[in-house]
Amino acid sequence: MADKKMVEEITSMDVDFAQWYTDIVRKAELIDYTSVKGCMAIKPDGYAIWENIQAELDKRFKETGVRNVYMPMFIPESLLEKEKDHVEGFAPEVAWVTHGGLEPLQERMCVRPTSETLFCDHYKNNVHSYRDLPKVYNQWCSVVRWEKETRPFLRSREFLWQEGHTAHATAEEAQERTEQMLNVYADFLEDFLAIPVVKGRKTEKEKFAGAEATYTIEALMHDGKALQSGTSHNFGDGFAKAFDIQYTDKDNTLKYVHQTSWGMTTRLIGALIMVHGDNEGLKLPPRVAPVQLCIIPIQQKKEGVLDKAYELRDRLKASVRVKVDDTDKTPGWKFSEAEMRGYPLRLEIGPKDIEAGKCVLVRRDTREKIEIGLDEVETKVCELLDTIQKDMLEAARAHRDAHTYVARNYDEFVKTFNEKSGFVKAMWCGNRECEDKIKADLAVTSRCIPFEQEKLADTCVCCGKPAQKMVYWGRAY
């Protein structure tokens, strides 16, 4: 009975998806709540996932010439106010510092909700000539947005992220960088997190405060809701004009720089949970999993069992992130726990296995059991981890495709959103009124105007006027 205890406490995802999510986040020990309302503590198993995300993304950034920096966490109010759209977007949701030590500040400062203004201030002082360009900077830090409703990883008052901020000599180069980073993000999600995405552009209504254009990658969660998983913005020269960032070009004339910014956050951990998890718990793709293989000894008190488990660990640890669960819990409990924590593979080994020169591997994704010889452990484990990574991406893609619908008129559109849950592809006239109506009617927003366009109909799904673009619509986190 005790063996079942860990999983019994999880709500089934079909009964209450939100509760299932919260249960996993707690039972897999990813976070804990804190005395700071709306802020979470990221526990070791949660933070280890973020460290793997960070290391891989950072490597990919640097391959494209990105350099890391660190800017202050505070923004003086007058600096935040320099770009009009930007301050309007962020001022209502920032935390304000008004006192330093025992004295009131001369000017209050907010804790950064994002750092465009600080990077602009820096570039203004550090960009003088075309030789100083491009600047391709990034920082890893935490930011604060005073949200009313919060959920672990998905929306919290403080979260961890990276924010890239670049300055370029030309509009073309800025646009190239904007798209390049969106592609880095999309490839990262597919290759590393096994999450397929739709790439596209945000509508004017949904774009970032102060941007000329915002690009996004949108992923579909298991419940059919969308999660914006990374964004890349082209600012044109709007911020450069507001902050007066000019350089002397080769032709000796003064020109404004063109800027971009792009970011991904600890939300990605939420995406991992909601794309891959199931009623047994978390299910981590091998590449991002802090523990890829958990060795569980059976009858571990019998002579030689633990030794064999450690021997296997030592053989594997050069190529695989491996641990032995040698606690005094029962094997059944350990199996449940390994499933809850989402380890991609577990290896079971007991006295009989050792005698027969074999062991059993169990895949977390399919729960398939595979008997293998002890002499082939290294090869088989590595092969299986590769297979699991691929299969998890395919499973997520199949789920996404099965939950992507087409609507050609408003009846179909409304019916689909009332009966199904997922992306709906539909034509759009390009007017904000239709977006507003759709949001009011169905709590649905435009997720993106995908790069891969299809012509589904001639008219807008909402107003019936001539269509401009195909749009992905969905309910979103």
Next chain:
Amino acid sequence: MADKKMVEEITSMDVDFAQWYTDIVRKAELIDYTSVKGCMAIKPDGYAIWENIQAELDKRFKETGVRNVYMPMFIPESLLEKEKDHVEGFAPEVAWVTHGGLEPLQERMCVRPTSETLFCDHYKNNVHSYRDLPKVYNQWCSVVRWEKETRPFLRSREFLWQEGHTAHATAEEAQERTEQMLNVYADFLEDFLAIPVVKGRKTEKEKFAGAEATYTIEALMHDGKALQSGTSHNFGDGFAKAFDIQYTDKDNTLKYVHQTSWGMTTRLIGALIMVHGDNEGLKLPPRVAPVQLCIIPIQQKKEGVLDKAYELRDRLKASVRVKVDDTDKTPGWKFSEAEMRGYPLRLEIGPKDIEAGKCVLVRRDTREKIEIGLDEVETKVCELLDTIQKDMLEAARAHRDAHTYVARNYDEFVKTFNEKSGFVKAMWCGNRECEDKIKADLAVTSRCIPFEQEKLADTCVCCGKPAQKMVYWGRAY
């Protein structure tokens, strides 16, 4: 003439050490000032040093079982106030957040100056049984202390650091961890940063707010001032009692945990500058240097020169962090710049060298020129980097030893501090009055009670009463 421009702007360290420091920090492009008073922007070349420090320290932490986590950046006032000494130590220098969005907060919060209170709050909720212990957590983050006077890296209102926070079943285990981490710090400074340190315990007057005992590593800067470079605190069960962190032990009784904390900061970059730098600029030990070797082509427009430079880079890049300076500046300018930025080695190669099958290596630390054959580049570069690392540590140790004095009575003590600059070893009675008098008379503080004690005299250097301990005294940053 232009070749000299970069170095001409540096103040000589003998003329004005503080200005020399500021010049290096700016000219080596480590930081920039910002619109946020007292907060700096860490530029790519400065941040790359921090990334190397972080990666190496993090690896060493994990080898001792440390796990990384992330706690909120805010501390509600009531939480900060739970431990009396702690709040008294920090409340006068914290930044207060009073508004979230457009509304005043019900309770104001400070931005963490350090996170003992948050970790205690977490441990209170997560430690129940002896099975939950030890907790050996660390976080990498930024903290804020509202200092009146600030200097880049050495004292700024916001700085980056790591803070380890542990909870243990017994007092012995806590003391072991406190000393273990101090040793990790000391070894790291010596092995990686080539900075020798004195290890010891802080006096009661100088210990951390809320600690039972504080241990420190103290390094000596080129100007003879001390820099506290890392601290490790044993809290005993003081915080555990204030926060009620109890666990059920094997004997089924409730016991308080014993805690430690330990931290190192971006100050270390200041230490690197002030221990190793010279009038030509920064001088980085190879292990921490983001660029270990800079290849400078001579007459780079001549056919084959740049190609050979790139070929050498490609041969070396698997084992060395290498770059080619292929900008259109003159070689002389490039030499000065390589020295300013502190690259441990530069490699000069021109048409004649290529013809002769050789090139020239120049050590940054000794400025020695070494001619080597092109076929032995890999071996020689790696050997030389090892030698430089060792020699820099030895040079720093020799400087420290030459500036460590002994005083047996107060006349000698005063005379030494009036005439010399460095550590002074002297006996102490153990009373705070003597520390206060010494500080008032000479602006000198007790740096530590070193683990390696010597008996220099029978009486306190200040009051003449029986001596308890030998103490390192110094003027400090």
